[in-house]
Amino acid sequence: MLNFKGKKRVDKLDSKEEPETGKRKAQVLAVWGSPGCGKTTISVKIAKYLAEKKKNVILVISDMTVPMIPCICPMDELENIWSLGNVLAAPHITKGLIEENCIVHKKIKYLAMLGMLRGENEYTYAPYEAEQALEFLAGMRELSSYIIIDCGSYIANDILSAVALMEADAVLQMVNCDLKSISYLASQLPLLQETKWKVERHLKTINNIKGQEAINHMEQVLGKVNFQIPSASEVTEQGMAGNLLAGLEGKKSRGFNNEIEKIVKEVYGC
Known part of the structure; x- marks a missing residue:
């Protein structure tokens, strides 16, 4: 069984030899939506679900304005700490460069992460272009069959998120x-419709639902909704504590867990 090794360089990330429990429908999932809608929380929970099923998963957190790696888990739980900025600033991005900069979790061995670190921002590293973002996505496709990209909300100025939305096999559109x-x-959907973004790949998702009346109103605005994720106090507490990789044990979190499972089955077929 392949997994992510706790070393400076990940020895082998390819999960093509893993036994399948179902047909995979996608490889790259982009998670995108309005500011504060819970993109990072849902991205992390999907990644954790896949890792627990022994799937080698790469989680990319693209936000350069608010680095979220320090908000996901205690830093002492990480085997190494490298920055996504090191990758994107390179003149040419290779599979090996991505491997060298993967952040590995000490306890969740099937999970690797890439993101900006505390105190960094978009000016910490040399600027990059769409070419590097495309190379980055191509390199990740060589490394793993389960890739989740937590996109920024401001896609007009976020090259990696914009490219991810164009190139992803599926997009979780969250509100x-x-x-x-x-x-x-x-404001943002007209931008998608005027460019290469394929909105038919978008899975409409309402997050943090607290009442049926609100759901009915949102469905009138959005049309067909693919997933409805209920609010869970345990998830909120984990987010406040910076411990989103922790498990969910409470009975009130069952509805949340069920929707994460539905998303994984729909996107990855497992």
Whole structure:
């Protein structure tokens, strides 16, 4: 069984030889939506679910304005700490370069992460172009069959997120039950429709649901909704504590866990 080794360089990331429990429908999932809708939380929970099923998964957190690696788990749980900025700033991005900069978790051996670190921002490293972002995605496709990209909300100025939305096999389009999310979609969806983004690949998802009345209203605005993720106090507490990779044990989290499982089955077929 292949897995991510706790070394400076990951020895072997390819999961093509893993036994399958179902037909995979996608390789790269982009998670995108309005600011504060829970993109990182859902991305982390999907990655953890796959890792627990012994799938080699790479989680990429693309936000350069608010580095989220320090918000996912205690830093002492990580085997090494490398920055996504090291990869994107390279003139030419290779599979080996990505391997060298993967962050490995000490306890979750099937999970590797890439993201910006505390105190870094978009000006910490040399600027990159769409060419590097495309090379980055191509390199990751060689490394793993399960890739999750937590995209930034401001896609007009975020090259990696924009390229990920164009190149991903599936997009989890997320909103909360609020007017801010509706306003965001009204502003950003025209950008998608005017470019290469294939909106038919988008799986509409309402997150942090607290009441049926709000769901009905959002469905009127969005049309068909693929997933409805209920609010879970345990998830909120983990987010506040910076421990999103912890498990969910409470009975009130069952609805949340069930929706994560549905998303994985729909996207990856497992």
